[in-house]
Amino acid sequence: xxxxxxxxxxxxxxxxxxxxxxxxxxxxxxxxxxxxxxxxxxxxxxxxxxxxxxxxxxxxxxxxxxxxxxxxxxxxxxxxxxxxxxxxxxxxxxxxxxxxxxxxxxxxxxxxxxxxxxxxxxxxxxxxxxxxxxxxxxxxxxxxxxxxxxxxxxxxxxxxxxxxxxxxxxxxxxxxxxxxxxxxxxxxxxxxxxxxxxxxxxxxxxxxxxxxxxxxxxxxxxxxxxxxxxxxxxxxxxxxxxxxxxxxxxxxxxxxxxxxxxxxxxxxxxxxxxxxxxxxxxxxxxxxxxxxx
Numbered sequence: 001x002x003x004x005x006x007x008x009x010x011x012x013x014x015x016x017x018x019x020x021x022x023x024x025x026x027x028x029x030x031x032x033x034x035x036x037x038x039x040x041x042x043x044x045x046x047x048x049x050x051x052x053x054x055x056x057x058x059x060x061x062x063x064x065x066x067x068x069x070x071x072x073x074x075x076x077x078x079x080x081x082x083x084x085x086x087x088x089x090x091x092x093x094x095x096x097x098x099x100x101x102x103x104x105x106x107x108x109x110x111x112x113x114x115x116x117x118x119x120x121x122x123x124x125x126x127x128x129x130x131x132x133x134x135x136x137x138x139x140x141x142x143x144x145x146x147x148x149x150x151x152x153x154x155x156x157x158x159x160x161x162x163x164x165x166x167x168x169x170x171x172x173x174x175x176x177x178x179x180x181x182x183x184x185x186x187x188x189x190x191x192x193x194x195x196x197x198x199x200x201x202x203x204x205x206x207x208x209x210x211x212x213x214x215x216x217x218x219x220x221x222x223x224x225x226x227x228x229x230x231x232x233x234x235x236x237x238x239x240x241x242x243x244x245x246x247x248x249x250x251x252x253x254x255x256x257x258x259x260x261x262x263x264x265x266x267x268x269x270x271x272x273x274x275x276x277x278x279x280x281x282x283x284x285x286x287x288x289x290x291x292x293x
Contacts, residue, residue: 004060007034012064014262020067022259023132023268027087027104028067035061036086041070044078051075051160055167055222059215062171065265067135069101071164075222076109079156080149082118084109090161091140092279093117100272102138103128110146111161116154117146134269155227162230162280166218169237169273173211173244176266180204180248183255183263194251203247210240231280238277241270 011031020026035041040057044050054074061070072088089105093112102108108119121140129137181204184195194200214237221229245267249256256263 001056001060003038004040004057007031007038007040008060008064008066012061012066014065014265017065017067017134017265022265023134024130025067025134025136027101027136031066032068032070032086035068035070041073041086042078044074051078051163051222051225052219055163055219058164058167059171059174062168063174065134065172065175065269069105071168072101072109072161075164075167076157076160079160080109080116080118080152082149084118089138095279096140098129098131098137099140100133100135100137100276102140103136105138108140108146109157111154111157114154115148116152116157117148119146131272132268133272134265135272158280159221159225159227159230162227162234162277163218163222165273165277165280166214166221166230166233166237169234169241169270169277170211170215170218172266172269172273173207173214173237173241176244176248176263176270177204177207177211179263179266180207180251180256183252200251203251207240207244207247210236210243214240234277234280238274241274245270 011028011034016028017025020028043053043057058071058074061068069087069089072090073086076090077084077088085106087101087104088107088109089099089102090109090111091099093110102121105121108121110117110119127139129139131137181195184200184204185193187194214233217229217233217236221233248263248267252261252263255261
């Protein structure tokens with residue numbers, strides 16, 4: 001974690017995200033290169049504890065507002081048992097619409113009820129979608145020509161997809177809560193810090209407890225490799241993200257809605273992660289009408 005902290009201090013964070021485009025960033029190939037060179041996206045190959053280690057890495061990268069497909073690479077890709085080149089995008093079978101990283105993806109993982117397949121999109125499939133969701137987003141217009149991956153359980157892929165999303169939600173919410181706490185500590189009104197008022201304290205305390213609950217649930221799910229726990233963790237994190245989005249903007253006031261303030265760099269990501277989580281909340285992704293983001 002110290003090593004990851006050093007990397008993100010140099011190659012991630014709000015200033016790096018703004019340099020990449022802010023709410024509409026490009027993919028951070030430089031950060032990905034450093035993570036790959038250090039083996040931080042391949043920790044799941046190291047043994048039983050590897051997936052838990054990977055969750056810690058994804059949390060830290062999300063809290064630093066990175067724009068790499070680290071969750072997919074570190075937590076989902078190992079279950080494919082293939083040499084999959086990053087960046088990666090993941091969509092439900094039959095999905096048509098915008099998807100995170102699809103505009104730059106070398107591989108798209110397609111998850112169906114009874115199988116998992118891999119697609120290699122061409123230039124037409126990699127059309128970028130204008131959005132303010134905090135990641136590069138691409139449009140998938142139709143079912144991609146794909147090849148089934150033998151001996152891969154779609155239930156397992158679904159489980160690690162949920163865990164990856166939860167870890168990303170936790171890291172993103174942590175950034176937002178920390179920023180709100182800093183703001184109410186430094187911002188004074190009526191002669192005192194607004195963070196000294198009980199209403200503000202209670203609201204941010206609720207956010208902090210909700211984030212911690214999601215954090216330890218997803219870590220337990222990764223350690224146990226338990227699908228039911230993964231579902232519980234994602235549900236808890238999704239509900240917490242609604243609370244965090246509301247309270248952090250409320251307590252940062254008008255400042256929180258300005259492009260100059262860094263809060264939106266995190267909170268604009270939360271609805272995208274929530275929408276992606278909706279495709280997984282009730283099990284089979286291909287049984288739902290909506291997918292991706």
